[in-house]
Amino acid sequence: MNSSSKLTRPEAMIFDMDGTLFQTESVLLPAYHKLFDTLRSEGLYTSPTPPEERMLGSLGMLLEDIWKVVMPDGSPEAHNRANELLLQLELEGLAGGETLLYPEVKETLETLHRQGVKLYVASNGLEHYISGIVDTHELSTLFSGLYSAGKNGTLTKVDLVKLLLEQEQVKSAWMVGDRSSDVEAGQKNGLSVIGCAYAGFGNHDELKGSDVLISSFSDLLKLYEKSGS
Template identity: 65%
Template sequence: MENTATLTKPVAMIFDMDGTLFQTETLLLPAYHQLFDILREEGHYEGETPDEELMLGCLGMLLDDIWKKVIPNGTPAAHRRADELLLLLELEGLNNEAAVLYPEVKETLEELHRRGVRLFIASNGLEHYVKGIAKARGIMPLFEGIYSAGEHGTASKVDLVRLLLEQHNIQDAWMVGDRSSDVEAGKENGQTVIGCQYAGFGGKQELKGSDVIIQSFSQLLKHYDQTMPSR
């Protein structure tokens, strides 16, 4: 998996947000518990808060699909309220310095930007959440485009990445992410996939099909430097 002999330097890199750039649990888990406290108070939910691992295991999925797993017996109104509360609580939580990017993410992105790589984000999250993280953590100016399922209404990350590639006329990119949906999005669109294994949210087969797997974000620069220029 570490062999980069067949890789070529990309024109662009497309990054997932949660579990790739951003340590999601540092923001999500406090908001998650507050969310269920409010749902109980408002009569939308009864019983104990579902295990944190259930929510963390759903990262990378569309919100509609997340709530079907986390609150399977919830009403449509409860799911809509959960959407609203999660966004509100997470945006508030961005003011907390404990909600952080992974180590060396900002520095690595800055170096790639200096080298002329076109940088993008493609996330299944809500628009204000994804852009809110990029803005709050000072990486927004590094990206040429930030794409989210919430903004574009795409049914899958495959569709979201396809839209990004078409709108920016990109033929050669690396899709960088930590979930099977990222692998699928890259491969279905004919792109190289760099799997990120440092978050640990998925199982052993989560990144199957990746061209390279990295154990820390800073390794991305090493692989970029070792590749051959594209023809």
């Protein structure tokens, strides 16, 4: 855990989902390969499946932007079908019961909830994907709200977090995430940023500007206990 500033104790914490709470690759990679097999079988894509690293490196983007990076040679029809297939296949994967949260996520969230911290999700993912993860891993009673680009129609994580703060009337919060979009969302909304350095999907500059870097999710409890009022 690397701290660069004194944190003020927040009334709320706002979490990214992929790479922060949820081990995305546990559902994404099987779905990813099935998706491209289906696209090829339907005649919508003829090239080999792009490298997994290209998809993992795009996490945190809006879905429409992800396909521009992952298959820039794909047609608009292929991109639209990929949107449909990814959600369908990921929900099937979640229903299969083999997906994973990061270590100590549930226990840490439960402790923070008991201590009176309001917990929220703010993700650039699709609405049913986010709610599917929360339901599958029995987290629904812990969160005061789930905000997603798919549900709320926001174009950036900055706008999504701004909307959350306004609608929930949150006055102080920590933004917790693993991508540069999370750092930007926290900074531009006047929040302290906790950078999650354990997922490893992005490059080493992803979390530049975070107030604190944590190497395990449970470090949040130590930060909260040490934070000033």
